[in-house]
Amino acid sequence: MVASITAINLLFAVSLVTALPSSCPRGWIHRGTSCYLFVNDAVDREDWMVAMSYCNSLHAKLVEIETVTEDEFLRLYLLDHKMTGNYWIGMSDIQAEGVWVWTSSQNTPTYSNWNPGQPDNSGKEDCGSLPSWCGFHWNDYPCNMINNFICEKEVMSQEEIVG
Structure with missing residues (x-):
């Protein structure tokens, strides 16, 4: 009898742990299955x-914008929070000029939202960015420039956070 009560309590505890909502680390923004960190402090701005x-x-990557929904979320977040400047994204054509790939997978984007006339490779622009001057539509930009950036990671379950 005691063993069966203990087993029931253990089963109940496990179901509670797996039923807890997913979360993002402190300071990150949760949207869908991702967590986003907008790095725009002048001290933390970096080259690509x-x-x-x-x-x-x-344990994240530069943001990889894979859908119109994700793109609109990021654009509206940046606009709603009155953020300015350039934000690096995780795409480049460093390996082969004109062949844009997401850096974590080396896959060619299936979705894109380039600003009209972009990418134009004006002055060795090999890294993807979201500049405020064009409403955060995609632009190519020199990789050695110092910019803001957005990190993305998968949402963590409470089990990953706790232990």
Whole structure:
């Protein structure tokens, strides 16, 4: 009898843990299955490679915008919060000029939202960005420029947070 009560209590505890909502780390924004960190502090702004390394150090990646819904969320978040400047995204054509790929997977984007006339590779522009001057539509930009950036990681379950 005691063993069966213990088993029932254990089963109940496990179901509570798996039923807890998913979460993002403090300071990150939850949307869909992702968490986003908008890095726009003047001290933390970086060139594209350092921004990518920064995100990787957080077990994240530079944001990879895969759908119109994700793109609209990011654009509206940046506009609603009156953010300005350029924001790095995780796309480049560093490997082959004109062949844009997401850096974490090396896959060609199936969705894009380039600003009209972009990408234009004006002055060795090999990294993707979201600049405020064009309403945060995509633009190519020189990778060595210092910019804001957005990190993205998968939503964590409470089990991952707790232990």
